[in-house]
Amino acid sequence: MKLIIQIPCFNEEKTLKNTLDDLPKNIAGIDEIEYLIINDGSSDKTTRVAKEWGVNYIVNFTQNKGLAKGFMAGIDVALENGADIIVNTDADNQYRGKDIATLVKPILDQNADIVIGERPILNISDFSPLKKKLQRLGSWAVRQASKTDIPDAPSGFRAFSREAALRLNVVNDYTYTLETIVQAGREKIPIISVPIETNPSVRPSRLAKTMFGYVRTSMLTILRAYLVYKPLKAFWFLSLFPIIPGLVIWIRFLSFFFVNGGAGHIQSLILACTLIIIGFVCIMIGILGDTIGANRKILQDIQYHSRKQYYDGVKIASPVEKKECRIYYR
Structure with missing residues (x-):
């Protein structure tokens, strides 16, 4: 059983090493753990930090393409390199590496194909009262659109089985977090959440410049996803x-x-x-x-079967021995 932990990065040289150091080196039920960085057009030394730390794979974008495209590019590379489980986390060390074991356990137990880390929103001191209410409102809207019971829809800390990853489709350029939940709910992909803890914030969120912009874009993303599926x-x-x-x-x-x-x-x-x-x-x-x-x-x-045939063929043909850091340019 192979786990690949992927981390989307945009100018994260100051926080990336701490995030990587916090990641687990072994997990019960997992035979091999590898690490993947998606460098989304960073202008700092993010790639150098990743190489010096010893990550297994780096996906390099020559310009910033956004979280959604970076996420899907990482999924493709992880599948190509034989991942049975893929975990996505953030480069700012918001999520605790030790919780990855909790995140992958439902997949190992075959109880789910997608697992989302539920943050203790009400107890996060870095979130203002308004942000906490908006987070809960947004998650409620996603639950209505997806017919799931996921309490923390914007959480980027999540695990995917190989089967779920092969079925993923993200069409918006903003974020994958909301759309993938709606897709999972409407396509009957088993999805659950597990409680996790978070580390103190080290920088403001880069997903949106203002709270109003975040809410507006999130609502449009939810509406668009719902219109696609219903x-x-x-x-x-x-x-x-x-x-x-x-x-x-x-x-x-x-x-x-x-x-x-x-x-x-x-x-x-x-x-x-x-x-x-x-x-x-x-x-x-x-x-x-x-x-x-x-x-x-x-x-x-058709896309699912094509991807499955291609990536499973690559997985079988891949050499067993471990290689140096591979760099993919997109």
């Missing part, structure tokens, strides 16, 4: 907003029409028809999206 239900709900007022106005027009013998109120009829037409357009968009969704499922299945 377009008919989403657009059917949206169609109610124009259809219900349209029907009310139309009934009002009919009452005036029969009471007053058809005189006047033609504007109400035009408005009612316009609103009802908009509503039916929303429904048609939902039906079209649902049809596209059926094709997406077929394409995802």
Whole structure:
């Protein structure tokens, strides 16, 4: 059983060594542990720190591409190098390395394919009261969209089985954390959370410049993911907003029409028809999206089998002996 721990990095030379030092060297049930760094266009000495420490793999981006693309690039390299379990953690040492054993245990026990570390949000002193409330609100929204019971959706501390990693698809450029939960819930991939502890924060989050920007982007990400996986239900709900007022106005027009013998109120009829037409357009968009969704499922299945065939072939053909640090340029 091989575990690869991946760490997305962007200008992390000051914190990376402490993070790497904290990672476990052995875990019960794991035969081999390797370490992977995704250098997301860093302009400092992040890559040098990783090489000097002795990581096994480095994925180098020539320019910053964002957390989502870095995450997926790391997943691809981990699969290519035979990972049976992949753990993602942060380079700022927010998450404790000793909790990785807790994170991978449900996968080793075959109780889940995705495990997410649940931070003690209410007890984190670095989070303001507003941020704590927004974190809980965002996680609630993800639970509604994904039909899961994950209490800490934004947590980047998570483990994936090889099977789950082969099925992952992230289409947004912002972050993988929310979309992968919605995908797992809607695709019936076994997903659970486990409680973890965190270290004190050493720097502000780089995911968003402002709290408002973070909330706005997160909500758009959740909405987009939900529209991808449940377009008919989403657009059917949206169609109610124009259809219900349209029907009310139309009934009002009919009452005036029969009471007053058809005189006047033609504007109400035009408005009612316009609103009802908009509503039916929303429904048609939902039906079209649902049809596209059926094709997406077929394409995802083809992608899964193609990736499985390719990466499993690479895994079998890979030499057994350990090599020096491999660098991948993307």
